[in-house]
Amino acid sequence: xxxxxxxLRNAVxxxxxxxxxxxxxxxxxLRAGQRDEAVRHLGAVLQRDPGNGEALAMxxxxxxxxxxxxxxxxxxxxxxxxxxxxxxxxDGDSSGGEPHTDPNAxxxxxxxxxxxxxxxxxxxxxxxxxxxxxxxxxxxRAYDAEHTGLTLGDVAGMxxxxxxxxxxxxxxxxxxxxxxxxxxxxxxxxxLYGPPGCGKTFIARAVAGELGARFITVSFAxxxxxxxxxxERNIHELFEVARRNAPCVVFLDExxxxxQKRSQLRNTPMRSAVNxxxxxxxxxxxxxAGVFLLAATNHPWDVDSALRRxxxxxxxxxxxxxxxxxxxxxFRFHLRERxxxxxxxxxxxxxTDGYSGADIAHICETAAESALLxxxxxxxxxxxxxxxxxxxxxxxxxxxxxxxxxxxxxALFANEGGAYDDLVAYLRKRRLI
Amino acid sequence: MTExxxxxxxxxxxxxxxxxxxxxxxxxxxxxxxxxxxRAWCLFARAHLGADRYxxxxxxxxxxxxxxxxxxxxxxxxxxxxxxxxxxxxxxxAASESRRLAPSYWQTHVCVAQAALAASQPVLAAAAAxxxxxxxxxxxxxxxxxxxxxxxxxxxxxxxAHQESALAxxxxxxxxxxxxxxxxxxxxxxxxxxxxxINAARTTPGEHIYSRNIxxxxxxxxxxxxxxxxxxxxxxxxxxxxxxxxxxxFVLGFGVLALGTxxxxxxxxxxxxxxxxxxxxxxxxxxxxxxxxxxxxxxVAVAFAAVTFVPPAELPQTLPVAIIVTIAAxxxxxxxxxxxxxxxxxxxxxxxxxxxxx
Numbered sequence: 001x002x003x004x005x006x007x008l009r010n011a012v013x014x015x016x017x018x019x020x021x022x023x024x025x026x027x028x029x030l031r032a033g034q035r036d037e038a039v040r041h042l043g044a045v046l047q048r049d050p051g052n053g054e055a056l057a058m059x060x061x062x063x064x065x066x067x068x069x070x071x072x073x074x075x076x077x078x079x080x081x082x083x084x085x086x087x088x089x090x091d092g093d094s095s096g097g098e099p100h101t102d103p104n105a106x107x108x109x110x111x112x113x114x115x116x117x118x119x120x121x122x123x124x125x126x127x128x129x130x131x132x133x134x135x136x137x138x139x140x141r142a143y144d145a146e147h148t149g150l151t152l153g154d155v156a157g158m159x160x161x162x163x164x165x166x167x168x169x170x171x172x173x174x175x176x177x178x179x180x181x182x183x184x185x186x187x188x189x190x191x192l193y194g195p196p197g198c199g200k201t202f203i204a205r206a207v208a209g210e211l212g213a214r215f216i217t218v219s220f221a222x223x224x225x226x227x228x229x230x231x232e233r234n235i236h237e238l239f240e241v242a243r244r245n246a247p248c249v250v251f252l253d254e255x256x257x258x259x260q261k262r263s264q265l266r267n268t269p270m271r272s273a274v275n276x277x278x279x280x281x282x283x284x285x286x287x288x289a290g291v292f293l294l295a296a297t298n299h300p301w302d303v304d305s306a307l308r309r310x311x312x313x314x315x316x317x318x319x320x321x322x323x324x325x326x327x328x329x330x331f332r333f334h335l336r337e338r339x340x341x342x343x344x345x346x347x348x349x350x351x352t353d354g355y356s357g358a359d360i361a362h363i364c365e366t367a368a369e370s371a372l373l374x375x376x377x378x379x380x381x382x383x384x385x386x387x388x389x390x391x392x393x394x395x396x397x398x399x400x401x402x403x404x405x406x407x408x409x410x411a412l413f414a415n416e417g418g419a420y421d422d423l424v425a426y427l428r429k430r431r432l433i
Numbered sequence: 434m435t436e437x438x439x440x441x442x443x444x445x446x447x448x449x450x451x452x453x454x455x456x457x458x459x460x461x462x463x464x465x466x467x468x469x470x471x472r473a474w475c476l477f478a479r480a481h482l483g484a485d486r487y488x489x490x491x492x493x494x495x496x497x498x499x500x501x502x503x504x505x506x507x508x509x510x511x512x513x514x515x516x517x518x519x520x521x522x523x524x525x526x527a528a529s530e531s532r533r534l535a536p537s538y539w540q541t542h543v544c545v546a547q548a549a550l551a552a553s554q555p556v557l558a559a560a561a562a563x564x565x566x567x568x569x570x571x572x573x574x575x576x577x578x579x580x581x582x583x584x585x586x587x588x589x590x591x592x593x594a595h596q597e598s599a600l601a602x603x604x605x606x607x608x609x610x611x612x613x614x615x616x617x618x619x620x621x622x623x624x625x626x627x628x629x630x631i632n633a634a635r636t637t638p639g640e641h642i643y644s645r646n647i648x649x650x651x652x653x654x655x656x657x658x659x660x661x662x663x664x665x666x667x668x669x670x671x672x673x674x675x676x677x678x679x680x681x682x683f684v685l686g687f688g689v690l691a692l693g694t695x696x697x698x699x700x701x702x703x704x705x706x707x708x709x710x711x712x713x714x715x716x717x718x719x720x721x722x723x724x725x726x727x728x729x730x731x732x733v734a735v736a737f738a739a740v741t742f743v744p745p746a747e748l749p750q751t752l753p754v755a756i757i758v759t760i761a762a763x764x765x766x767x768x769x770x771x772x773x774x775x776x777x778x779x780x781x782x783x784x785x786x787x788x789x790x791x
Binding site: 003004006007008010011012014015018020021024220224225228257299301302405406408409410412413414433 | 439443447452455457461465481489496631635638639643708712715
């Protein structure tokens with residue numbers, strides 16, 4: 001078993017949306033003669049990026065004939081198009097001897113050229129990715145202050161969350177006179193927490209839309225860039241961009257990464273980044289410069305308590321797995337641009353109680369993948385049917401078990417000062433504690 | 434080269450934050466592009482370790498060792514992964530190699546101590562731990578491991594002193610709190626042990642081993658109560674037969690026994706902290722415990738009925754059957770209790786501050 005392929009398989013399983021990674025794995029699988037699995041990955045790539053030329057080229061390339069030796073492939077002549085995927089030099093070791101190369105021998109396989117072709121493919125897979133460099137963050141490239149065009153009306157279901165959001169955050173923001181009358185301060189941000197894949201980011205974008213503010217997302221990748229580069233300056237620049245674009249919502253996704261308990265951070269640059277973040281938060285919240293702070297985390301218990309002091313992220317909102325109407329909405333969203341017929345959303349919603357939004361997205365992808373593979377086999381496209389989706393539901397297990405195990409520990413042992421009372425209430429309701 | 438350094442720095446940061454899958458994804462691409470980078474393979478091994486992919490971790494560590502044979506880190510990573518795979522001999526060999534390459538680096542001694550402990554060589558582990566303490570007296574993980582070694586050697590006082598030193602250096606060291614709980618258990622102090630496990634779970638709620646340890650202690654206590662209950666029930670069945678008592682007051686006897694059992698459990702519950710009581714309630718509600726209690730009570734009830742409702746003349750024939758039924762019920766009940774528990778206290782992986790990872 002090729003360890004690189006195995007590693008890539010694991011990586012793809014962990015990051016199913018990483019198109020370059022899947023393409024790379026597919027190319028290696030094709031070279032290893034595992035065409036069925038390669039086709040499956042290429043199908044997944046085309047689901048995410050229907051016009052991906054590289055995937056289409058690999059899919060339409062003829063399957064290599066094992067009876068044809070590498071020499072014969074190259075000897076097809078200079079006018080022949082290059083093979084879509086270079087043969088693996090490692091294949092030459094199957095005899096057990098040292099690979100013998102003679103650059104002067106015409107008609108022999110050019111291992112150097114094959115390796116060069118391979119190298120051309122690999123660096124391009126991530127060197128060209130946006131945000132892969134961190135030093136000297138460019139404002140326009142790093143942070144887009146955008147109008148999201150979303151409101152809470154676009155969030156399907158989740159009525160309780162919307163109500164609490166309105167009461168805890170939006171109503172004071174939208175009623176400055178009443179705010180003044182009651183002496184309500186605008187200080188402090190809102191921390192959304194809950195299991196992964198349940199719509200925290202979507203809700204944050206909707207909140208920005210409700211406030212008519214621009215929206216800056218700082219993703220985990222951005223945070224990592226901050227740590228790797230000049231962290232303090234990068235964080236300062238982020239807040240400068242927000243001030244220049246006020247009113248603006250700064251959304252720190254996966255804030256547990258940057259706001260991790262400082263006692264857990266051994267890495268000095270990370271500790272200084274957290275300190276800088278605290279400074280900026282104090283500056284923004286006291287200056288009332290039209291910059292609103294939202295953050296999301298799956299693990300609020302890992303967030304440094306300094307970050308949750310009054311005036312910083314002192315309000316929290318639990319975002320739970322989607323309820324029935326929300327699940328229907330998530331299904332509708334993920335199937336809207338796919339060829340479907342006869343889908344019973346209400347039944348699917350019932351079948352997926354306890355699934356996260358990300359799980360439902362995965363179900364839709366699995367169903368689409370199954371229909372795509374069928375189409376490739378029978379030679380004509382077919383629609384995604386209810387049966388595909390129900391089969392996918394039975395195949396995809398809810399991913400929230402681990403999170404709820406930890407949440408149960410928090411509810412039992414770490415609910416100091418009632419910080420997680422809403423979580424405790426939910427766990428009791430579901431008989432999880 | 435700068436790009437490689439930057440990608441490796443990103444990966445290292447992800448690993449520090451515990452984001453093993455993202456780091457794996459990044460490193461899979463890095464090692465494909467730069468297969469000659471020993472550091473990339475080491476980080477890849479560390480990512481696999483964090484994601485519990487031990488065979489892949491060994492493979493990646495071996496690649497790193499092949500590229501830079503004089504580097505100690507690959508051997509340490511390999512040792513850690515091999516330990517998880519249960520290959521303790523090879524783990525100890527790899528750890529010893531890392532120590533040979535960097536004898537003045539404390540982590541190599543910690544690695545040897547861990548591997549020796551896993552290989553049931555406590556004397557070797559103690560020597561390595563002592564050397565690690567000499568080299569890095571202010572590292573909490575060194576004291577934590579020293580405490581584990583002392584506990585393995587049965588030195589409870591020494592173990593407690595080491596764990597308290599670890600906590601003095603790092604008051605949030607939940608691994609040390611857990612170890613103090615294990616030490617209390619060895620001293621048959623159930624309530625004290627649970628208190629330490631609760632402290633550990635409160636400090637690091639994401640580490641499930643601590644709450645599982647509480648579950649284990651609760652189940653063990655229930656198992657012991659069943660054992661005592663059945664033992665006394667057996668005596669009550671046996672005594673009338675050997676003492677030639679015409680009619681033993683079985684109803685009264687079993688009533689007192691049942692009340693005594695419930696009362697002793699209630700007293701234990703009352704001594705526990707509130708959080709632990711909640712967990713105990715939840716544990717007792719599980720099908721596993723309910724089945725075990727039902728089997729034990731059912732067995733005793735069958736035996737009780739047999740000796741109560743049969744004529745005294747037939748008691749010598751009935752009594753052995755009743756005793757066998759009771760013992761079988763006890764065995765079945767405790768087997769049911771113990772089977773799905775998994776690793777016992779302290780058997781968890783990924784203990785915070787696991788010193789083998791850099």
